[in-house]
Amino acid sequence: MTQHPGQDELTAFADATAKDSDRRRIERHLASCAACREALETIEATMQAMHALPRTAQPGEDLWPGIRERLRPRRSPREQLVPQRALRALLSGRSPRAHPAWHRMAWAAVVLLMMLSAAALVWKGARRSSGTPTSVSNERVQQLLQGSAVWDRLEGIRLVAQLPHVDQTTVSALLETLRQDDNNNVRLAVVTALRRRADDAEVQRAVGRAILEQQSPVVQMEILGQIVATRPPGGPETLRTKLSDDSLQPEVRQAIETALAELEP
Amino acid sequence: MSRDVSRIERWQGPEDATAEWRLIEQVKRGDTDAFESLYRAHIGRIYALCLRMCRDPDRAQDLVQDVFVRAWDRLATFRGDSRFGTWLHRLAVHRVFEDLRRSKREAQGLDDLGLVALLHESQRAMPTTNIDLERAIAGLPAGAREVVILRDIEGYSYKEIAEAVGTSEGTVKSQINRGRRLLREAMRR
Secondary structure, eight states, rough: OOOOOOOHHHHHTTTTOOOOHHHHHHHHTTTHHHHHHHHHHHHHHHHHHHSSSOOOOOOOOOOHHHHHHHOOOOOTTTTHHHHHHHHHHHHHOOOOOOOOHHHHHHHHHHHHHHHHHHHHHHHHHHHHHHHOOOOOOOOHHHHHOOOSHHHHHHHHHHHHTOOOOOOOOHHHHHHHHHOSOOOOOHHHHHHHHHGGGTTOOHHHHHHGGGGGGEEEEEEEHHHHHHHHHHHHHHHHHHHHHTOOOTTTHHHHHHHHHHHHHHHOO | OOOTTTTHHHHSOOOOOOOOHHHHHHHHHHHHHHHHHHHHHHHOOOHHHHHOOOOOHHHHHHHHHHHHHHHHHHGOOOOSSSOOHHHHHHHHHHHHHHHHHHHHHHHHHOOOOHHHHHHHHHHHHOTTHHHHHHHHHHOTTTTTTHIIIIIIIOOOOHHHHHHHHHHHHHHEEEHHHHHHHHHHHHHOO
């Protein structure tokens, strides 16, 4: 008699997932082993009992009214500007899973603080640079982006708008800043600056990919808005990957899902 | 015994696919009455899945609501590559795993009161069910329970389960083997 197959092998045999070679070996063994035939019958009986379990169940109450209440009216594509709508929901708590008032207020405070600090930093940077006038060039922008002070980097990003031509090195430096900078305001400013390159699919693809490295919901939403607006190649795939990030805020997750529905009609 | 791997495809909700497709088109245009018809046709299967997977009747109802709201939001992405029932079921599986990953209750296991509530609800919602087997399934450890339900009750392939769980087919296979072994032991007691 050949060696007895293990329980897992018999289960795979019963489940029709055993490899052909294993199946033939087990069949040969079963022909001469009553104990293994009995073991197989037990396995099959449990599996059959599982298959026989009902696959439908009726909830004790009608869930439709609760669902109906949560359905958002269908809107025209123009109205479905995902980030703005999701950001509004984030701040107003009109998302399907409304958060407690303190949570919404905390969110609003965070966003307001970020906006104020960004404005203050830009203003400070502008004052510093106005004291020492320097010609705007790609090299100057790149140099500022390397600065250790936040206002230097913000100033560099601000100057991008004044460049007659944004060269590839500057674009790379901006993308690197978007991926690596530890300041949310700086990263937000980069996304805005790179809107100037909305027609460059590769740049927009890189901006979109940067969402994968962002932990800040506000930056995530900004990049999401950019993806929806510019529809870079690989955008939906990037968003689907981001959905596997367990730390995503529910509002951002929902905004991504809505964006995916729009990007892949 | 030959495994019926197409089991998931056999259960499709409304028999008339054309009528269902017409409903889907109406829903895409914002018709909530049409969506209610789809809800009524599919609620049973989605609730059974959620109840067995999360083992908490109240939570299962919340999940069912989430699934249908999500289906409404995402229906534009439904292209008809599979039947609507299959698409909806996969949406439900995804939502349940999302919940299980975040749930502390899952890590703590089911206490006696929770088990009584679950079995009571199982018997009410599925009067023909084998309650001993339901109890044994509910007692399976996290990880093994979900994959056994998807494979042996819902008829998913190893590949589909691996995608839903976010792991390898090998891991799924070993979890299923472990779950089946524990089930047999529980049923012998």
